[in-house]
Amino acid sequence: MSKQQGYRSRSAYKLLEIDDKFRILAPKQLVVDLGCAPGGWLQVAKQRVRNGCIIGVDLQEVAPLDEVTVVTGDFTATATVQAVVNILGGRKVNVVLSDLAAASCGMASVDHIRIMSLVRAVFDFCVHTLDNGGSMVAKVLRGGTENLLLAEIKKKFARVAHFKPQASRCDSSEMYIVAIGYRPDHQAH
Numbered sequence: 161m162s163k164q165q166g167y168r169s170r171s172a173y174k175l176l177e178i179d180d181k182f183r184i185l186a187p188k189q190l191v192v193d194l195g196c197a198p199g200g201w202l203q204v205a206k207q208r209v210r211n212g213c214i215i216g217v218d219l220q221e222v223a224p225l226d227e228v229t230v231v232t233g234d235f236t237a238t239a240t241v242q243a244v245v246n247i248l249g250g251r252k253v254n255v256v257l258s259d260l261a262a263a264s265c266g267m268a269s270v271d272h273i274r275i276m277s278l279v280r281a282v283f284d285f286c287v288h289t290l291d292n293g294g295s296m297v298a299k300v301l302r303g304g305t306e307n308l309l310l311a312e313i314k315k316k317f318a319r320v321a322h323f324k325p326q327a328s329r330c331d332s333s334e335m336y337i338v339a340i341g342y343r344p345d346h347q348a349h
């Protein structure tokens with residue numbers, strides 16, 4: 161179906177479902193898509209963020225897409241984050257998307273630690289770049305987001321939910337944390 165409809169990945173349908181439910185993407189936004197190859201989420205973002213700006217990051221090369229800037233590199237490396245920050249040039253981001261997935265080693269506990277360190281890097285990036293009211297979507301594994309990190313995320317966003325799109329295979333342990341309404345100065349009591 162994804163090929164028929166011109167999407168580069170099946171993952172595109174996951175973002176469509178997430179956005180249909182949570183209404184994250186809107187015209188004129190600045191969106192950063194982490195782990196963007198081969199580009200299905202970039203295509204969905206392009207459709208829904210008209211006249212905006214979309215930046216993707218991946219370890220792998222991504223075939224060019226009009227109006228999308230891609231940084232090739234490891235998002236956990238400072239040089240890659242710096243390259244994105246340079247492109248932003250001081251502008252604040254409205255939406256940070258992450259479908260980042262480290263290759264599974266087959267041991268659930270190790271996979272969980274690896275994906276959590278990616279989500280931590282995504283959240284840290286949000287803290288430095290996200291605009292007031294902005295959103296973050298990040299892939300996590302079954303069991304959701306690790307408690308300490310989840311507590312930090314909840315402090316900084318008005319609404320936080322875990323969501324498993326139907327397009328995500330039910331035998332897969334992936335799900336997404338969706339955090340809406342970034343409020344950097346909020347003090348939780």
Ligand SMILES: C[S@@+](CC[C@H](N)C(=O)[O-])C[C@H]1O[C@@H](n2cnc3c(N)ncnc32)[C@H](O)[C@@H]1O
Binds near residue numbers: 170198218262
């Ligand atoms: C599930 S795929 C993303 C699919 C994409 N959302 C789409 O719709 O086409 C996960 C991607 O994360 C990338 N990735 C994993 N670890 C990464 C890292 N440390 N830095 C940058 N990209 C990474 C992989 O190269 C892979 O392309």
